Amino acid sequence: MRLTILMLTSFLSLQVSAQKDSFKFGKVSKEELQMTECPFYPEANAMILGEKAFLRFEYSDQTGWGYQLTVTRRIKVFNKLEKDIANVSIVVYDPESGGSKEVIAKVKGFTYNLQDGKVVKSKLTNSEEYYTRLSKYRTEKSFAMPDVQNGSVFEYEYLLSSDFISTLRTWHFQHELPTAYSHFDYVLPEYFNYTVSQVGNVIPIEHHEENARESFSYRWTSQGALGQSQSGTSTLESNSRRYNKTARNVPPVENEPFMNNKVDLPSRLEFQLMSVEMPNSTLKVVAGSYEKFNKEIMDWSSFGKTLDKGNFAKDFVATLSGDQDTKAMAIYNWLSNHFSYNNYYGFTSSRAGRQAFNSAEGSVADINLSLVAAYREAGLNAHPVILSTRGSGLPHPVYPNYEDFNYVVAAVETSKGFILTDASTSLSFGTLPTRCLNGRGWMAKEGGGQWVTLKANAQHSFLSYNKLELNEGVLSGKLSIKYGGYYAIDERSKLRSKGSDEYEQDFFSNNFSFDVTSFEVNDESRNLQCFADIEHSLGGSDVLYINPVTIGLVTENPFKREDRMSYIDLPYPQDKKMITTITIPEGYSAELPEPTVVTLPENSGKFMYTATINGNTISIMSSLRLQRTMYAPNEYAYLKSFYQLMADKNNELIVLKKL
Structure with a gap:
């Protein structure tokens, strides 16, 4: 007899002890309204008093298995921020073309204020709710909580329904606001095997779990031997498992010096479906792999199939001569000069090749997939490398997600190995824009891909050479600075965006005690050079104090906090050197700073400082x-x-002292 499930409705019968909530929706106390600061983070302008969520599975005949997530959140406002904290937005996966999606429903909310000793309650209305499509795959449900002011407490609740069960909704215990209480309660049926990972910043999490019986009722039909159709109702039992996880007094995620990928920092739970095993069925492995991911994208007409569309470059390639390095550089320069970049990210393109070339403008995918195709037309070994830009998070190292990647560059093999190139920029061959220097990228290839390091060829240098002379109480001379590699890229970007006059003002704005009598910038080579004539009157005192030119050096510690939860992520290595010589007149003695050498553990960093005098010349x-x-x-x-x-x-x- 063949069994066909027509419709399944579920009800949850959990034989577990109830967990006591620290708060209930609609039950705001006067004590909460009278609070004037966050007890464990007093500097906060607002805090999350409490948040909780409950997740359970369901089934629909139209969409199959899915889940529902009920979220409740209560926030206290101490000082209303310029960025209005009362505006709440929830982004969901909702593709235009259908398929698995998420839906927000049953939104309700209230704002509470204390007026003349009484609690005044304002209700969220439909007129304050908004729906916006953000992309082909994402929509946003937003609402503005009414009557929020200093001292207010507001709360809201909503139901999220999703049939996208391969990765359940991530639960964040940590936010940009301090959180007094965060509780996540979820039930997983026995048929679904999930890997549940606590990632991000490490904070204490209270954990409790226990068995839970779930019953799912469904209607079925069967076809008998004589063709008669029968139907009925049965129950599907599940020895499910219920989990409760709670965090308390969680500090906020804050901006720190040299912080990157802030989206990866909050402490959170992530869910990855590994396998499914329904009753009387074989085990089905669901979790993706990069091997499978690579094969899929190489079969896409908007990605892998574009790489054989290099015919547009045929005539130019025919003019090339020399070795592979020469050809690769010529093709890169040709397309970098040809294309105008429209500032759109992404790693897929339906225009790459002749269409994009003829229009002479395009997205980063239009340009760099065309670049790979042109390399291949010339017989070079080239492949696309997809990545996530700085600040957008790092791709999962084991389980691929298409939305983890938002950019693509072209890798071409040279005598020095594979070089990463980006023709959407005007940078020199083999130099990626700083936005791409983010962990690793995935090199997609026929037959299997591989990870590549994006910072491997990050060249950098800073050299300041200053020659000064003290004469009749006036210290004067010449300043010369050379920026190389990414330092030159960053300074060149500042120069072009600000203009020469504003660039000069900013250049000398950081506690620079000298007067500038002339300033010149040379931007004609890969390096960017700055030259200046400077002078500073020290007066006629018997004791003179000289501050060596410190432009470009570390003169203030960027790290202020006692501890840190996030990684320090520099876009590229640091290599800076300042050499200053000062010629002093006869009749002075000099007290010089002591030489210093400081080394970080494992020789990951080194600082050296020397000060010497030879005759009447001081060298720093x-x-x-x-x-x-x-x-x-x-x-x-x-x-x-x-x-x-x-x-x-x-x-x-x-220190100079007159003898």
């Missing part, structure tokens, strides 16, 4: 080299002390 050298770009939170204390010692030393003065 300050040098910093950080070879690594990533430092873990447990290395923060070393890095903070390192920067403090460096800043203190760079601020030390030379």
Whole structure:
């Protein structure tokens, strides 16, 4: 007999002890309204008093298995922020073309204020709710809580229904506001095997779990031997498991120096469906792999199939001669100069090849997939590399998600190995824009892809050479700075966006004590150079204090907090050196700073400072080299002390005393 499920309705019969909530929707106390600060984070302008969610599975004949998530959140406002905290938005997966999606429903909310000792309650209405399509795949449900002011408490609740069960909705215990109480309650039927990971910042989580009996009733039909159709109702039992996880007094996620990928930082629970095993059925492995992911995208007409569309470059390729390095550089320069970039990200394109080339403008995918095709037309070994830009988070290292990637560059093999190129920029061959320097990218290839490091060829240098002379109480001379690699890219970007006059003002704005009598910028080579004539009157005192030119050096410790939860992520290695010579007149003695050498553990960084005098010439050298770009939170204390010692030393003065 063949069994066909026509319709399934479920009801939850959980034989578990109820967990006591720390708050209930609609039950705001006067004590909460009278609060004037967050008890565990007093500087906060607002806080989450409590939030909770309950997730359970369901089934629909139209969409199959899905789940419902009820979310309740209560917020206290101490000082109403310029960015209106009363505006709430919820982004859901909702593709235009149908398929699995998420839906927000049953939104309700209230704002509470204390007026003349009485609690005044304002209700959220439909007129304050908005719906916006953000992209082909995402929509936003937003609403503005009414009558929010200093001292208000507001709360809201909504129901999220989703049939996208391969990755359940991530639950965040940590937000940009401090959170007094965060509770997540979820029930997983025995048929679904999930990997549940606590990721992001490490915070204490209270955990409780127990068995839960669930019963799902469904209607069925069967076809008998004589063709008669029969139907009925049966029950599907599940030995489910219920989990309760609670966090208390959670500090907010805050901006820190050299922070990247803030979206990856909040402490949270992530769910990945590994396999499904229904009753009387075989085990079905669901979790994706990069091997499968690679095969899929290489079969896409908007990705892998575009790479054989290099015919548009045939005539140009026919003019090329020389080795593979010469050809690769020529093709890159040709397309980099040809295309105008429209500032759209993405890693797929329906226009790559002749269509994009003929229009002479396009997205990063239009341009760089065309670049890969042109490389291949010339017989070069080239592949697309997809990645996530800085600030957008890192792709999951094991389970691929198409939405983790928002950019693509072209890798081409040269005599030095694979070089990553991006023709959407005007940068030199082999230099990626800073936005791409984010962990690893996936090189997609026929027959299987691989991870590549995006910072591998990050070249950088900063050299300041200053020649000064003291004469009749006036210190004057020439300043010369050379920026190379990414330092040059960053400075060139500032110069072009601000213009020469504003660039000069900013250049000397950081506690620069000298008067500038002339200033010149040379931007004709890969390096960017700045030259200046400077002078500063020290007066006629018998004791003179000289602050060596410290432009570009670390003179203030960027790390202020006692500890840190997030990684320190530099976009590229740090390599800075300042050499200053000062010629002093006869009749002075000099007190010089002590030489210093400071090294980080495992030789990941080094700072050197020397001060010497030879005859009447003082020489100062300050040098910093950080070879690594990533430092873990447990290395923060070393890095903070390192920067403090460096800043203190760079601020030390030379003392001249008249004999």
